[in-house]
Amino acid sequence: MQDHADAALEAPLRIGVAGLGNVGATLVRIIQKDGEELTRKLGRKITVTAVCARSRSRDRGIDASNLEWFDDPVALAKSDSIDLFVELIGGEDGPALAAVKAALEIGRPVVTANKALLARHGVNLARAAEESGAQLGFEAAVAGGIPVIKTLREGLGSARIARVYGIMNGTCNYILTRMGNEGISFAECLADAQKLGYAEADPSFDVDGFDTAHKLAILASLCFGCEIAPDEIFVEGITSISQADIKVAGDLGYKIKLLGIAQRSADGIDQRVHPTLVPKTSAVAGVDGVLNAVALETDHVHELLLAGPGAGGPPTASSVLSDILDIARGTKVPPLGVPVAELTPYRRAPIREHEGGYYIRLNVRDVPGAFAAIATRMGAAGISLESVIQRPDLRVSEPGVTGTESRTVVLLTHSTMEQTVRDALQAIKGDGFIVGDPQMIRIEQL
Amino acid sequence: MQDHADAALEAPLRIGVAGLGNVGATLVRIIQKDGEELTRKLGRKITVTAVCARSRSRDRGIDASNLEWFDDPVALAKSDSIDLFVELIGGEDGPALAAVKAALEIGRPVVTANKALLARHGVNLARAAEESGAQLGFEAAVAGGIPVIKTLREGLGSARIARVYGIMNGTCNYILTRMGNEGISFAECLADAQKLGYAEADPSFDVDGFDTAHKLAILASLCFGCEIAPDEIFVEGITSISQADIKVAGDLGYKIKLLGIAQRSADGIDQRVHPTLVPKTSAVAGVDGVLNAVALETDHVHELLLAGPGAGGPPTASSVLSDILDIARGTKVPPLGVPVAELTPYRRAPIREHEGGYYIRLNVRDVPGAFAAIATRMGAAGISLESVIQRPDLRVSEPGVTGTESRTVVLLTHSTMEQTVRDALQAIKGDGFIVGDPQMIRIEQL
Incomplete structure (x- = not known):
């Protein structure tokens, strides 16, 4: 004894x-x-x-x-x-x-x-x-008041993580939630978030996704035993998300959330931060406002969801205190779950090889043959479409184009490779039938 | 050092x-x-x-x-x-x-x-x-694969729990979820759950709420430092929940879940297990099927939700293993969070003094004056009504009464004391305008 x-x-x-x-x-x-x-x-x-x-x-x-x-x-x-x-x-x-x-x-x-x-x-x-x-x-460093570091370091036995994903930035989640609930623009929500102290005067670190990338890099290291490499993460922020995107996504049964996602892939660890269409029936879809959530998918435990406050004085201080109490009790765990010597270098899985469904929004010129040209390009690329939506109320204005000249078309693809989608959109743009750049949002199966 | x-x-x-x-x-x-x-x-x-x-x-x-x-x-x-x-x-x-x-x-x-x-x-x-x-x-004893015991013993700093509640029985949650999704009866869902191995041959321990009460008693001890007293918990199971209840609750923005709830009250610790109307927008409303979830409301951390598998070999074994690893590391914590000598005896807060909203379903005889008599009784008791619903599609048959003789009426009350509601329903029954017993389901503010 x-x-x-x-x-x-x-x-x-x-x-x-x-x-x-x-x-x-x-x-x-x-x-x-x-x-x-x-x-x-x-x-x-x-x-x-x-x-x-x-x-x-x-x-x-x-x-x-x-x-x-x-x-x-x-x-x-x-x-x-x-x-x-x-x-x-x-x-x-x-x-x-x-x-x-x-x-x-x-x-x-x-x-x-x-x-x-x-x-x-x-x-x-x-x-x-x-x-x-x-x-x-460092419990308080990721998702403030949520004990996710403790769970990863001590709570999962030998279960292997297959995928970790989460809403880890309260500013972005607040903005996207209000855009969804109130039908107001990104800019308006951001201004309100700044007034309420939920966003910094310079919000770019948050809304461009870098804050989420920092947290994801730490989580990924604990989940997969890889080195922490925030600069290797594919990052896309939420500034391009429009009301039209949120509305159509909603009609199709999705919400848009800024997710940080890391998962094992054949090539290494796929780590990415981007706005994501998540099914409304998924647990993270219900995590609104400034709340954070982290989902851990393991082989033994299936999925575990931890949700709670991601910031704020009392929750963050409470996490700091729980670390202090562990140390006071004499608990000893390697900081990153395994000894540093056993961490594997982080191999980035290229985003262009990412496979999944895609939401694509195009401003299509109101001329004969435009739609056929787009459909032909998608077909030629081998991309099969799950939904095609064109409605007069989804007009998104683009600089230099008046409303009557273009119509908004939204396509939802079945699972395909990102490079294929990008190439097809490039070709569609080259055909001259669309105005401005296409919007492309990844869909995640949850 | x-x-x-x-x-x-x-x-x-x-x-x-x-x-x-x-x-x-x-x-x-x-x-x-x-x-x-x-x-x-x-x-x-x-x-x-x-x-x-x-x-x-x-x-x-x-x-x-x-x-x-x-x-x-x-x-x-x-x-x-x-x-x-x-x-x-x-x-x-x-x-x-x-x-x-x-x-x-x-x-x-x-x-x-x-x-x-x-x-x-x-x-x-x-x-x-x-x-x-x-x-x-004993991590695996409550909500199988969810690390709620570790979180309560080690993860909350000095945060005080104000209320803990959760879905802690997969059998009941599976039955209620299928009733809601597929419009089939309790009996039919139970039979399917038994076929799939989600319910025992004798399901009463689960569907009558006692399994949830066992788990709640353990959680309440860790949350409030009180003795474990499962027999002191007010318990009501889900066998009386009808399709009509699920349907009307849904139309009013609620789902019905079997919750175990413990919270501090003026008189002690209010511990109860019963079917509960929870707002569809609440996080626990999204926890469906055999999943479990525990929500911890604390002063520092606000609300923390932990959701995941409540049973099954691998998740449960994984929780057992995480306890083993803690012991292997030398982690030392009092089993119930505080030394046993400091546990307070459990003082039961009487359910009759419980205050909250109530969902009431009555089979009202189709005779003149019936509705007025009911409304008068509620008014006399000082119970104010948030909603009154009467629709022909909500007929619930009662033995000895044919469909044309009665109509189903649903009342939603504002917050009131349970004893008041019970007395009013007793009086309404005494007036002879209703058939069978009233259905009464508590509403929880989440």
Whole structure:
């Protein structure tokens, strides 16, 4: 039997928190408020003893009287007055990286909510943690309040993941949900999201899909044992999604969601982020607003769906705290699920070889023979069509073309290879019967 | 820093499995097949060394050549040849209880999938585990393949649960889903479920709600720190649900699901299992067929939904294995989340004081004044109505009454107290204007 009186696990756990923004201040408040209850549950006291933040004077609703203040996060990370370092500074390099590295190098456990840091330096940080025997927790870095990292690291036995997909960006999901519910444009929804604090002043990191790609790269590593490689992910954002797309998709039984998807393919791991037509009857279709969801398809467990808040102070702080409690209990897991030495290099599966159904929206010139030409091109490419829709209410205006000159046509293809679809659309464009660029949205079988 | 070379956590972990039914045999197969990969992930070998089952000759697709066979599960549980005991025998008493107790009493960790055992003896078994310092895992006992126990014990920081609810019986969910999709009767769906192996020959434990109550009692203990008290739960099954109920509920924007619900109330913990009208837009409404789902509403994390397979060999075995891996890693958590000494006695909140909306279906005699009498009784009781529906296609036949003599009326109330509704229905029945008993289904705000 094991020794149940491990002295190191009975001493109080002294926590240093770098970064006292919304999440950091909420975390300190929770630990100060719930300290006694946590001590009872753990059989061990946990306490925030030191913090690091730019301004000492700002009122954050925390009791700062017994806190040691640091100006330099690296100094805090290395200080002998703490046992665990929490990084909530943000940013993929700079002080966040320096402080996390400093802590791990001396064997000190680290908890972080920093997805950019993890996406960029996760493998090196996991290696540093393993070398010094330190734990590295990052539950809050992916899908804020949803315990998906814990589930992947500890909850699935030996089940192999076949596919992971999810809604991992609340800004995009909020925008797409409102476009669907209220029939308003992308631009209008974005402006509202910015007013409500759901979108940044510069929203491109979110709406162009890069935030989702960061999170997907981390998840994919845990799911498939591959290195974290956010730059290798195919990324398409939601800025081109129009009301017409949402409306026709709806009539055909689909919703449009920005999904991050990673799955095993013959060539490696297919990782992609793009707007996706998902069946209305699928579980992710019901995940609306700022909520996040991650679905794990495994051989043993079939599909597991975890849905909840993807951001916000209390849910994110709660995930940070659950990492802290695991470390306080002495739980030991390799940061990326398997030792870093066993990670396989990430082999990108080319998107052009992706196979699936496609939603295609074309502005077709209102001239005789146009439709026949399009149908001929699709047929020649061997693409079979599941649906063809042309309705007067689906007119999408294009610059330089007045409404009466073109009509909107939507095609839904059966499963085909992306390269084939792209070539066919190129040929259709070359024929001169369409105005502007075709819209192409991938359909995912869920 | 902690000692990272804990010798006890590097020795091979020898597992004894009692019960080689579907789950047990699947577990042994998985460990035999994935042994090397698990060793790599854990840095420690895990191996099944001994088993106990009624028949030694049955072909279970496992390699039995190196397994020590026991006829008596208690002897296996106490044997020096194992380090961890897995109980997959089933049954709330008898050999399962005896063997689990025997293992825990000598400080040997136990993993079980036995919800009946846990519901009935969970507090005593948790106490025995704490006294001897043994771990007790039971992830597979509630919602088979969904890691809800781990999430509650380790994943929520200090977040307080306000309400937990879920679909925890695949048989009932399968029946209700098919009734809704295909317009067929309860009896017909049940017969099909039995044919497909989704329902037992004697289905009453499932369809009368007791299986859900067992699981809810376990969850409620983990959520609210109360004792496990399955017999104190208000339980109503799904046998009275008619096509008319499903149809009208659907028209009003609801689906009918058998939910287990536990929430804090002024008087204690309100725990109940009953058919429930849930809004179609709610996440649980989308959980269909044999799937299970558990929703956790907390103060920090808002709502977390976990959905997946609730039963079946591979998902259940996978949950058993994840408990085994936690123990192999040395993870230590009190079985019920907090030490048994801190559990509070369960105070039942009386269902008669439950407040909520109600769906009421009445067979009203086709005589003048009947409807006025009903409306008067509801008004006198102070019950305000959200909807009143009477349609010729909603006729539900009652014994002794021909179709032309009565009409089906459905009322949806605003939030009111259950006792008030019951009294009003009693009075309405006394007036003699209705045929048979009223149908009453609770509506849950989700």
